[in-house]
Amino acid sequence: MITETLDLKITRTAHSRLxxxxxxxxxxxxxxxxxxLVADYADGEWKNFQILPYGELSLLPSISALHYGQAFFEGLKAYKQQDGSVSVFRPDKNAARFNKSAQRLSMPEMPEDLFIQSVAALVDVERDWIPTADNHSLYIRPVMxxxxxxxxxxxxxxxxxxxLTCPVGPYFTKPLRVKFETQYTRAAEGGFGYAKAAGNYAGAMLPTRKAIEEGFDQMIWTDAKEHLYAEEMGAANVMFMIDGKLITPSTRDTILDGVTRDTVLALAHDMGIPVEERRVAISELVEGAKSGKLTDAFGAGTAATIAPIGTINYQGEDYKxxxxxxxxxxxxxxxTLNDIRYGRVSDTHGWNYKV
Structure with a gap:
């Protein structure tokens, strides 16, 4: 996209809650x-970029987002580096996915450099809010x-x-007990499951609540047509180590192209681990759990980071x-991922965007 410079007005709060x-x-x-940070799109352009004290927005009850669901978001994190500096992890990937969601929902794209500058500007203002403890970070939530x-x-x-920005600790604090969801559907071919659309998450809330009531921490969604193939977890992409190979469902219009997913695949290549991106049958995973060939399973996401799966359940039977x-x-x-994000090792991939 065309390089643009952010014209930004900053109004700081008089009463910090830090x-x-x-x-x-x-x-x-x-x-x-x-x-x-807030900005407006009107007359074919983005304008009125401002950093304001966190607070209420004045909106009419007739705005179309409330009635027809034109809304989506992103999620990324900022980290306090070993040397005291601050970086945002791979914001270029989030900027690209932001525009992919915008395209699918018939919403305006934002020049990627404006997206990155907006995120960096707010992080810069809030750098004192970034936790210093390990496994902690500043979560960043852009929404349109x-x-x-x-x-x-x-x-x-x-x-x-x-x-918006939030100081956060670990999303999950224990190995997950997950079930393959074979009744409800998260996304169908031809839909917008690959976008971070608000509606995708709204539709997942009822089955997620039911799964939690049944004693599960998360679900692994399956394909809408046959419910025979693993797709992704509710809060992350899902990955499996089978016979020494890292296997993950290939991205399609029902699966989110996760930034952490992409990062994990790159690090696996660095480690010399064979990687397969393909359809992953539930039957293959159940057989792997029974035979011991399935040696590792985890969710990979910005919020979840690397979330180990301890137990999978299929058709009422647990496989530990x-x-x-x-x-x-x-x-x-x-x-390795933490060492890169916190600046403890060399960032050979250039993933840390210094603020």
């Missing part, structure tokens, strides 16, 4: 920093939604872009996997 925030008791997504006050089923002509503490690949992967 001193009263307990960084030892962070619930994911509950604690927000002092400021937010339609704002036309019109009840017609057409794409809006105006939109609002907002970036190896103790996550003994797993060579995912533990090495998790450590």
């Amino acid at each position: 001193a009263e925030t307990d960084f030892n008791q962070l619930q994911f997504g509950h604690t927000f920093t002092d400021h937010m 939604f339609a704002t036309d006050p019109y009840l017609g089923v057409v794409a809006s002509k105006t939109y609002k872009f907002v970036v 996997l190896s103790d996550p503490a003994t797993r060579e690949f995912s533990n090495k992967l998790f450590q």
Whole structure:
């Protein structure tokens, strides 16, 4: 995209909440920093970029996002480096996926450099909010939604872009018990499962709640047509180590092209681990769990990071996997990823965007 320079106005809060925030008791997504970034799209261009004190937005009840679902988001993280500097992890990948979602939902794209500059500008203002503890970070949530006050089923002509930041700790704190979901469907061929559309997550809430009531931590969604193939978890892409190969469902229009997923595949190549991106049958995974060929399984996502799966359930039967503490690949992967993000080793891939 054309290189543009962010024209930004900054209004700082008069009353910071930083001193009263307990960084030892962070619930994911509950604690927000002092400021937010907002911008508007109208007359064919992005304008009015501002960093403001975090607070309410004034919106009409007729805006089309509330009625027709034109809304999507991204998720990325900033880290305090070993040397005290600050970096955002792979924002270029999120910028590209942001525009992929925008295209599918008939919403305006944002020049990738404006997206990155917006994120970096807010992180710079909030750098004191970035936790220093291991496995902690500043979670960044850019969101775009339609704002036309019109009840017609057409794409809006105006939109609002907002970036929020939250200091966070680990998303999951224990190995996951997951089930293959074979009744409900997250996404179908020809749909927009590959976009981070708000509607995808709304449709997942009922089956997720039911799974939790049944004693599961997460679900592995399966294909809409036959429910025979693994697709992704509710909060992450899913990966399996079978016979020494890292295997993950190939991306398609039902599967999110995760940034952490891409990072894991690159690191696996660095480690000399064979990688297969393909359709993954549930029957293959169940057989692997029974025979011991399935030696590792985990979710990979920005919020979840590397989340080990301890037990998988299919058609009411549990299959317990190896103790996550003994797993060579995912533990090495998790450590390597952290070392890069916190600046403890050389960033040979150029993934850390310094703020």
